Amino acid sequence: MDAPPRPHEPVRPLERPAERAPERPAERPAERKDLDLLVWDAPNIDMTLSSILGSRPASSDRPRFDAIARWFLSEAADHEVEGCVFTNVHPTSAVSLRGWIEALRSFGYAVFARPKVHPEDDVDDAMLQHIAARQSSHRLRRVVVASGDGRNFLGPLEELHRAGVRVVVLSFAEVAGYAQESPLIEFVDLEDVPGAFQVSLGRTRLTALPPGGGWFRPTRPMRALLEDAAALDHHAAADPVPVPEAPAVPAEAAPVPETPGAGAPEVGDVGRVHPPGAPRVRSA
Template sequence: MSTHASYPAPGPNTLLLVWDAPNLDMGLGAILGSRPTSAHRPRFDAVGRWLVQQAAELSASTGLDIVPEATVFTNVTPGSADSIRPWVEALRNVGFAVFAKPKLTEDSDVDPDMLAHIETRANEGVLAGLVVASADGQNFKDALERHTQEGVSTTVLGFHEHASWAVGSEVLNFVDLEEIHGVFREPLPRINLDHLPEGGAWLQPFRSLDNLL
């Protein structure tokens, strides 16, 4: 696990949300066919209210006093600190922690840090519920299913177009991000392969062909 001076201390029984910012941005860009604008970026105050409500419902169903905890995991590319700083500060003002990691190579992803944080909370014995927010969430499948078997309430928060494994799961909860009230200022221009327009629709690639080199 990555070490850093201000690692959060363990709390009481926790409903933990870990948010995969790079992957969600990629998934959102694929739906939009372009880089997301402010109209189509998630409102974290809406996500925070939803998480607080989920913690209250989990408390009622388990009889435990469960508190919400949320962390956004993100990469920071060299030279982009000034542009990303207002977003990071806004997240912290809402009540989200932020784990920021420099994007030095293609392998500098935040997935291992997210998984390490989940396992730390589990080992501390405070993990009562787990929400993984990722466009597809596939990298977290094993951890989610294992914690479900251990009695932890688990939810995948993402986009149904990209997370069919979670949508069809018999053991995991799935919530489409757009189902959260107020999370987007405008509806996403989503394309359903089961209900395509008569003239067809363009589906943009998830990544550049240059990544194959």
């Protein structure tokens, strides 16, 4: 038996095991969110549009960014979305571009603007850097690149596809052959986006004919051909082409007898038709 405690010794309480603080769950790194990203190469799209139209585009010829945004959102589901427009600003166009940039921002686009001082001041590198940054900060689900510049974008976009990203090129079929030929990239023609243009651009798109056929309107009136011919006749009458005189034959030179058939056209000249537009000389 245990000896009873002595009067001068306090009774010791039963010892309990040391209480430990509850363990906290291990902190996990922030999970990356899904993102659909749209990047727009404004200098390239504008240059391509001018080439297709053959002149500087009017306001009605330019794409509507609100329609582009609605098309982009239609396949984004509930993922995060980001639309970015990259542009150059020439010193002489800074004032006129301000309203356009503010309109883009009101549609939900972020705008990256770089001064255009030297010919090499492009925005392609900035676009690629932004795509890479978003690939690190988010889980890219879809990347839409509006550009016909295959030299800079073909390789990086195919690498994105291999990393599991859906890649779409938004441009014009006339210039975006790199996207149409690549098996890893989807291609959407800008004019196929609903509401992107107020009027038809009048392009000759034989690969997008409706099942019942379609019309291609003339690019100039037929009677313009008569006006061209009249203008050529007037020019020829006002300024006839001088006929050079034959050089004088020295007196001591013996005359050369004419051979049979002299003066007949050569074989290569038979049936030769002068090309249209060549000035015609009216006989006196």
